Amino acid sequence: MDETQGAFLELRKVTKKFGNFTAVDEVDLVIAEGEFFTLVGPSGSGKTTMIRLLVGMDQPTGGDINLKGVRLNDVPANKRPTCMVFQDLALFPHKSVGENIEFPLKISGVAPDKRRQRAEQLLKQLRLPVDYYSKGVNQCSGGERQRIALARALAFDPDILFFDEPLSALDFRLRKTLEKELKDIHRETGKTFVYITHSLEEAMVMSDRIGIMRDGKIVQIGTPAAIYNDPINRFVAQFMGEVNTLEVESAGKNTVQDIASGARFKVRAMPDGFTKGALIIRPESVKIGQSAAKLPNRVKGTVYNDYALGSRVQYQVRSETGDMQWLVERLQDEPFDGKAGDKVTLGWQTEDSILVGD
Amino acid sequence: MQGQANRFLSWLRQPGVLNAVPASLFLLIGFAGPLLMVFGYSFMPPKTFSLFQEPTLANYSSVVSDSYYISFFWSLTLAAATVVILFFICYPIAYGMAKVFGKWANLITVLIAVPLLISENIRLFGWVLVLLKNGILDGSLQAVFGFSASGMLYTVPAIVFGLVYVYLPFMLFPLVIGISMIPDTLKEAASDLGASRWEVFREVELPLAMPGIMIGGILTFILSLGSLAESKILGGQTVVMIADDIESAFTFAQNWPKGSVLSVLLIALSGTIVILLFRRIDLDRIIGRR
Amino acid sequence: MATAKAKSRVARNLIVLWTVCVLAFLYIPMVAIVLASFSKARYFRFPVPRWTTQWYDKAMDSLSIRDLLWTSLSVATLVTVFSVALAFMGALAFARYDWKGRKLYQRLVLLPIFFPQAVLGLALLLWFSALGITTSWHTAVFAHMVWIVPIVILIMSIQVYSFDPSLEEAAYDLGASRFQVLREVTLPILAPGVISGGIFAFLLSWGNFPLSLFSTGADQTVPEWLYSKMVMGYTPMVPTLGSLTMSGAAILIFLFYMVWMIIKSRQSRA
Numbered sequence: 001m002d003e004t005q006g007a008f009l010e011l012r013k014v015t016k017k018f019g020n021f022t023a024v025d026e027v028d029l030v031i032a033e034g035e036f037f038t039l040v041g042p043s044g045s046g047k048t049t050m051i052r053l054l055v056g057m058d059q060p061t062g063g064d065i066n067l068k069g070v071r072l073n074d075v076p077a078n079k080r081p082t083c084m085v086f087q088d089l090a091l092f093p094h095k096s097v098g099e100n101i102e103f104p105l106k107i108s109g110v111a112p113d114k115r116r117q118r119a120e121q122l123l124k125q126l127r128l129p130v131d132y133y134s135k136g137v138n139q140c141s142g143g144e145r146q147r148i149a150l151a152r153a154l155a156f157d158p159d160i161l162f163f164d165e166p167l168s169a170l171d172f173r174l175r176k177t178l179e180k181e182l183k184d185i186h187r188e189t190g191k192t193f194v195y196i197t198h199s200l201e202e203a204m205v206m207s208d209r210i211g212i213m214r215d216g217k218i219v220q221i222g223t224p225a226a227i228y229n230d231p232i233n234r235f236v237a238q239f240m241g242e243v244n245t246l247e248v249e250s251a252g253k254n255t256v257q258d259i260a261s262g263a264r265f266k267v268r269a270m271p272d273g274f275t276k277g278a279l280i281i282r283p284e285s286v287k288i289g290q291s292a293a294k295l296p297n298r299v300k301g302t303v304y305n306d307y308a309l310g311s312r313v314q315y316q317v318r319s320e321t322g323d324m325q326w327l328v329e330r331l332q333d334e335p336f337d338g339k340a341g342d343k344v345t346l347g348w349q350t351e352d353s354i355l356v357g358d
Numbered sequence: 359m360q361g362q363a364n365r366f367l368s369w370l371r372q373p374g375v376l377n378a379v380p381a382s383l384f385l386l387i388g389f390a391g392p393l394l395m396v397f398g399y400s401f402m403p404p405k406t407f408s409l410f411q412e413p414t415l416a417n418y419s420s421v422v423s424d425s426y427y428i429s430f431f432w433s434l435t436l437a438a439a440t441v442v443i444l445f446f447i448c449y450p451i452a453y454g455m456a457k458v459f460g461k462w463a464n465l466i467t468v469l470i471a472v473p474l475l476i477s478e479n480i481r482l483f484g485w486v487l488v489l490l491k492n493g494i495l496d497g498s499l500q501a502v503f504g505f506s507a508s509g510m511l512y513t514v515p516a517i518v519f520g521l522v523y524v525y526l527p528f529m530l531f532p533l534v535i536g537i538s539m540i541p542d543t544l545k546e547a548a549s550d551l552g553a554s555r556w557e558v559f560r561e562v563e564l565p566l567a568m569p570g571i572m573i574g575g576i577l578t579f580i581l582s583l584g585s586l587a588e589s590k591i592l593g594g595q596t597v598v599m600i601a602d603d604i605e606s607a608f609t610f611a612q613n614w615p616k617g618s619v620l621s622v623l624l625i626a627l628s629g630t631i632v633i634l635l636f637r638r639i640d641l642d643r644i645i646g647r648r
Numbered sequence: 649m650a651t652a653k654a655k656s657r658v659a660r661n662l663i664v665l666w667t668v669c670v671l672a673f674l675y676i677p678m679v680a681i682v683l684a685s686f687s688k689a690r691y692f693r694f695p696v697p698r699w700t701t702q703w704y705d706k707a708m709d710s711l712s713i714r715d716l717l718w719t720s721l722s723v724a725t726l727v728t729v730f731s732v733a734l735a736f737m738g739a740l741a742f743a744r745y746d747w748k749g750r751k752l753y754q755r756l757v758l759l760p761i762f763f764p765q766a767v768l769g770l771a772l773l774l775w776f777s778a779l780g781i782t783t784s785w786h787t788a789v790f791a792h793m794v795w796i797v798p799i800v801i802l803i804m805s806i807q808v809y810s811f812d813p814s815l816e817e818a819a820y821d822l823g824a825s826r827f828q829v830l831r832e833v834t835l836p837i838l839a840p841g842v843i844s845g846g847i848f849a850f851l852l853s854w855g856n857f858p859l860s861l862f863s864t865g866a867d868q869t870v871p872e873w874l875y876s877k878m879v880m881g882y883t884p885m886v887p888t889l890g891s892l893t894m895s896g897a898a899i900l901i902f903l904f905y906m907v908w909m910i911i912k913s914r915q916s917r918a
Contacts, residue, residue, distance in 0.1 A: 584764020
C-alpha cells in the first residue's frame with residue numbers, strides 16, 4: 001500500500017509512558033480511509049492504551065497523531081471526529097434504546113423529530129425492530145446491546161470508529177454472527193473501522209489488515225492471509241491457536257533439523273542468517289495414514305487420543321521418539337479410521353512448513 | 359524544591375483529589391481542629407479557660423486519683439453487655455435477611471432503618487411511657503393479671519435495654535453484609551464433606567462473616583461507650599456513665615481542662631479500637647466493590 | 649432427608665417469628681407516644697381513661713412551639729443543602745476515582761461517624777468559643793454537618809461504587825462537554841444516591857439531640873426542648889410534639905419511597 005497516498009489516520013512515533021513503564025513505544029502506523037484495521041495483542045501489550053490515545057481519552061507523551069493531515073494530539077475526545085464502542089458498551093442505563101442512539105445528535109443540537117427519524121433508520125440498518133425505540137436498554141439481550149452501541153456510535157457519524165473488544169463477553173456462536181454483521185456494516189457504511197482484540201481468529205474474519213502488538217510495539221502488519229501464512233516470529237505464530245511447534249536449527253539449504261529428535265525437514269525458504277528457531281505446522285496441514293505416505297516430510301507415531309469436532313476429527317499422536325505430541329486434524333470425509341493405539345505415519349507438504357526466528 | 363512543587367501540583371490536579379478537597383477541608387476544620395483543641399486543653403491548669411498557659415499534667419493525675427474509674431467501669435461494662443446481647447438478638451435476623459427472606463429483605467431493611475430517622479430522645483421517651491409506674495406495661499399487667507410491674511424504670515437493666523434498643527440497627531446491618539458475603543456453595547460443600555450444622559456454623563459461617571461481626575460489634579461498643587441520653591432518660595441517676603461526667607465537667611463544673619482529659623481518654627480508648635479495626639478491613643470491598 | 653428438611657423449615661419459621669417480634673419491639677415506643685398524645689390526663693396512665701385532641705390544638709396555637717419547629721426546620725434544611733453539595737464531591741473522591749491518599753481520606757471521612765456525638769458536641773463548643781463565635785442555630789448547622797456529611801458521603805458512595813466510569817467517557821467521546829456529561833449522565837444515574845443522601849441528611853439533622861445540645865446556644869431545636877421537658881417540667885406537649893415530628897418524618901419517608909419507586913420503574917421500563 002502506498003503510504004502517503006492512502007494516509008487517513010497517521011501515527012508518527014506515538015509514545016505513552018506511565019512513570020517508568022512504556023505502554024506504547026514509538027509506534028508508526030498508517031491507516032487508509034475505509035479500511036477495517038485490527039490490532040491484535042495479548043493483555044498488557046498496549047493495545048487498549050493505544051486506542052485510548054487515538055480517541056483522546058489519554059494524551060500521548062510523545063509523537064504525533066494526524067487525521068486527514070490535521071494534528072489530533074491536543075484535540076480533546078469530545079472535539080475529535082472519532083468515536084469508540086467500549087468493551088462493556090457503556091450504554092446509558094437510565095435512557096431508552098432510542099435515547100441512547102440519539103444521544104450524540106441531542107448533544108449536537110439536532111431537532112427531536114430529526115433525531116427520532118435518524119434513530120429509527122439506524123435501528124433498521126442494524127436489524128433491530130423499530131419498536132425497540134422506547135425499550136429500556138437493560139431489557140435487551142447481549143447481541144441487541146451490541147447493535148445499540150454500534151448504532152449510537154454511527155449516529156455520531158465519526159470519521160473513524162474504534163472498537164475495544166466489544167464482542168469478548170459474548171458466547172461463541174453469537175460472536176461469530178456479530179463478527180460477520182460488523183463486516184457487513186463496515187461495507188455498507190464505508191467508514192474506517194479500527195478494532196482491537198486478543199483473538200487473531202476474530203481479526204481474520206473481519207479485517208482488511210491486521211497489526212500484531214507486543215510490549216507497546218507493532219511487530220507485524222499485513223493482510224490476514226499474509227499474517228497467517230508468514231508469521232514474522234514465534235510470538236505472532238502463537239496467536240494462531242493450537243499449532244505443532246518444533247525447536248529446530250539450520251541444517252543446510254532449505255533444510256532444518258529437529259533438535260530433540262534429530263529428524264530433518266524441508267522448508268520453503270530459509271530467512272537470511274537463520275540459525276535456530278521454531279518450525280510450525282498447523283494441525284490441518286498434517287496428513288495422517290495412507291495420504292501421508294508420499295509426502296516429503298514424515299514422522300512416525302502412535303495415536304493417543306481422538307476427538308470428534310463436528311466437521312473435523314482431531315488426533316493426538318505421540319511421536320515414535322516420545323518427545324512430541326502432534327495435533328492432527330482431518331475432515332470427516334478424508335479416508336482414515338484410526339483409533340487410539342494405532343501406529344501411524346504423519347506427513348506434510350514442504351509449503352506448509354512455517355519457519356520463524358525468535 | 360521546584361520538582362517537589364510540580365509533583366504536588368500534578369497530584370492536586372487529579373479529579374479525585376479535587377473532589378476530596380472541600381469535604382476534607384471541612385472535616386479538618388470541623389473535626390480535627392476541635393479535637394486537637396480538646397487535646398490542648400487537657401494540659402492546661404484546672405478551671406482555666408485559656409489555651410496559652412504553662413502545660414501541666416495535673417488534670418491527668420487528678421483523674422486517676424478521683425473516682426472517675428467508676429464511670430469508666432460502668433461505661434465499659436454496659437457497652438460490653440450491650441454488644442453481647444445485640445449479637446444474639448441480631449444474628450438470626452441478619453441471617454434471615456441475607457439468606458432466607460429474599461425480596462422481603464428490602465422491606466425489612468427499610469422498617470429497621472426508619473426509627474433511626476426519629477430522634478433518639480423521642481424513642482427513649484416512648485419507652486419511659488411503656489415502663490413507667492401506671493405506664494403501658496404496668497397498667498396492662500394490673501388490668502389483666504392484677505399485679506404491678508413498676509420499678510423497672512431507672513435501673514441499670516433499663517439503661518442496657520435502651521442501649522440495645524437504640525443501637526440495634528448498627529449491629530444488624532454490618533452483620534447482614536458480613537453474612538451475605540458467605541457464598542452458599544461453601545456451606546453446601548462443607549456439609550457435603552460431612553460437617554454437622556454446628557460445625558458448618560463454627561468452621562465456615564462464623565469466620566467468613568467475621569468482618570461484619572467485628573464492624574457491628576465495635577460500632578455498637580463505641581457508640582454505647584459514648585452514649586448520654588440512655589442513662590439520663592431511662593437510667594435516672596442510677597449510674598453515671600462517662601459521657602455524663604464529661605458533660606458536667608464542661609457545663610456545671612466549668613472545668614474545661616478536666617472535661618478535656620476525660621474526653622481525651624474516651625477518644626483514645628475508642629480511637630484505638632477503631633484504628634485496629636480499620637487496619638484489618640478493606641473498606642472498598644465491604645462498601646461496594648465486590 | 650425428610651427430617652432434615654422439616655428441621656430447616658422449623659428453623660426458617662423461628663427466624664421469621666423472631667424477626668417479626670424484633671420489628672414490633674422497634675415500633676412500641678412510637679405507638680406509646682401517639683397513645684400518650686391523645687390522653688386527656690396531665691400525667692400519662694394506662695389504660696387511658698379519657699381521650700382528647702386538645703393537645704394538638706394547643707400545640708398548633710403555641711408560638712413557642714412554632715418557633716421550635718421553625719428553628720429545627722431551618723437547621724435541617726441548611727444542613728441538607730450544604731451536606732449534599734459537599735458529600736456529592738466527597739463521594740466521588742471516596743468511591744469513583746483512584747488517587748494517592750484515598751485510603752487516608754476514607755478513614756478521615758469515617759472517623760466522625762464512629763465518634764461519640766456528645767463529646768464531639770462539647771469539643772465543637774470549645775472550638776466555637778475559642779474562635780470567638782457566639783453559638784446559635786447557625787453554629788448548630790455547622791456542628792450537625794460534621795457528623796452528617798460523612799454519613800451522606802457513605803450513603804452516596806454505595807451508589808457511586810456501582811457507577812461505571814466508562815459511561816462518562818462514552819458520553820464525552822460522543823461529543824458532550826464536561827457539563828453535558830454531568831447533566832446527561834452522571835447526575836441522572838447518581839440521582840437515587842443523591843436523593844437518599846439528602847433525605848438522610850434532613851432527618852438526621854431534624855432528630856439530632858447530642859450535637860444540638862451544645863451548639864445551639866440560646867436557640868432551641870425540637871429534640872432539645874423535648875429533652876428539657878422530659879427531665880423537668882413534663883407537659884403533655886412532649887408526646888404531642890413527638891408525634892408531630894414523627895408524622896413529619898413518616899410523610900417525608902413515604903414521599904421518598906414514592907420517588908424511589910418512580911425512578912426505579914423508569915430505569916427498568918419495558
